[in-house]
Amino acid sequence: MIRLVAALTAAGLITTTGTALADTGADRKVVQEALDQMTASGGALGAQARVTDGHQRFSARSGKAELNSNRPVPENGRFRVGSITKTFVSTVLLQLAGEGEFDLDSPVVRHLPGLIDDRITIRQVMQHTSGLYNYTDALPLSPDEFEKIRYKHWTPQELLKISTDKPLDFDPGTRWSYSNTNYVVAGLLVEKLTGKPYGKAVEQRILKPLHLDGTEVPGDDADIRGPHAHGYVTVAGKPNDITRINPSVAWAAGEIVSTTRDLDTFGVALATGRLLKPAQQQEIVKTTAVSPEYGLGLQVQTLKCGTKVWGHGGGIPGYTSQLLTTPDTKKRLELSVTSAPAEGDPNPGFVKLLDEVFC
Numbered sequence: 007m008i009r010l011v012a013a014l015t016a017a018g019l020i021t022t023t024g025t026a027l028a029d030t031g032a033d034r035k036v037v038q039e040a041l042d043q044m045t046a047s048g049g050a051l052g053a054q055a056r057v058t059d060g061h062q063r064f065s066a067r068s069g070k071a072e073l074n075s076n077r078p079v080p081e082n083g084r085f086r087v088g089s090i091t092k093t094f095v096s097t098v099l100l101q102l103a104g105e106g107e108f109d110l111d112s113p114v115v116r117h118l119p120g121l122i123d124d125r126i127t128i129r130q131v132m133q134h135t136s137g138l139y140n141y142t143d144a145l146p147l148s149p150d151e152f153e154k155i156r157y158k159h160w161t162p163q164e165l166l167k168i169s170t171d172k173p174l175d176f177d178p179g180t181r182w183s184y185s186n187t188n189y190v191v192a193g194l195l196v197e198k199l200t201g202k203p204y205g206k207a208v209e210q211r212i213l214k215p216l217h218l219d220g221t222e223v224p225g226d227d228a229d230i231r232g233p234h235a236h237g238y239v240t241v242a243g244k245p246n247d248i249t250r251i252n253p254s255v256a257w258a259a260g261e262i263v264s265t266t267r268d269l270d271t272f273g274v275a276l277a278t279g280r281l282l283k284p285a286q287q288q289e290i291v292k293t294t295a296v297s298p299e300y301g302l303g304l305q306v307q308t309l310k311c312g313t314k315v316w317g318h319g320g321g322i323p324g325y326t327s328q329l330l331t332t333p334d335t336k337k338r339l340e341l342s343v344t345s346a347p348a349e350g351d352p353n354p355g356f357v358k359l360l361d362e363v364f365c
Contacts, residue, residue, distance in 0.1 A: 096303020237324020
């Protein structure tokens with residue numbers, strides 16, 4: 007599951023200092039060129055983006071919705087958002103913290119006895135400083151191997167056990183390391199504190215109030231309902247449609263399906279304080295010396311041009327996604343890219359897109 011921090015750092019666009027460039031506004035033509043560059047690279051079959059730059063708002067798309075078809079990527083099509091799910095889950099947890107259900111610095115085992123190392127706090131889980139081994143590192147995720155488990159039902163307990171059968175990667179609170187296991191724990195915390203499935207809590211606290219009708223927590227549903235583009239991998243030397251999978255393998259770390267419009271609505275609501283009380287709004291973007299670019303389920307980073315962005319990236323077989331906004335929400339980007347079975351690197355096009363929207 008791809009992380010925004012890895013993608014941006016690899017692109018050379020992240021820095022902790024910088025001088026802002028003159029703001030000339032996002033050019034639709036350049037945005038389209040960037041998407042076309044991504045889909046022409048061979049690594050991406052399709053791409054769709056939603057861009058906001060001040061009062062200017064527009065969508066763009068490139069490539070095909072399906073292999074061996076001329077059908078274009080659907081406008082505002084649905085897609086798997088991967089780890090952007092984490093920001094939804096962290097928002098629910100912070101709402102519960104604001105309601106006095108728990109203290110962020112209390113140990114997880116106070117609420118879930120015996121679940122994990124008793125030194126690990128809820129904050130450390132949400133900020134990826136827990137030291138918990140990343141369970142997805144032990145899964146067979148290469149295309150040929152994943153094909154054998156693509157429809158398997160996973161319980162969160164099974165996912166967690168993959169991690170807890172191994173020692174901690176480091177002492178809690180001493181380092182930052184991205185681990186999907188943290189948000190399996192976070193989902194279990196939501197369920198314990200609310201008494202309902204974490205997906206229902208997300209639905210009742212975020213999806214319904216914001217009218218995110220194109221967003222769902224799918225559970226074991228392998229299908230993407232409604233218009234959507236397909237993602238592909240190569241299995242046994244041949245193209246293989248990987249669109250249908252059982253997303254329980256990602257659970258609260260990455261299973262949500264959404265649209266660029268819904269992600270935009272969610273990002274604005276979160277950045278403007280509509281979803282959290284002031285104290286928790288400060289917590290979600292609070293970084294530390296140990297975690298300088300990650301708050302609580304939200305990446306807080308500075309591009310080389312000096313623009314600060316909040317958001318999250320996501321990756322799950324077939325789909326890569328991004329949700330980015332400046333703190334004042336004047337510049338925003340939501341992006342979904344579907345994978346192609348061919349070799350290729352869409353990253354240069356992604357770099358061009360980021361530069362045009364935010365710099």
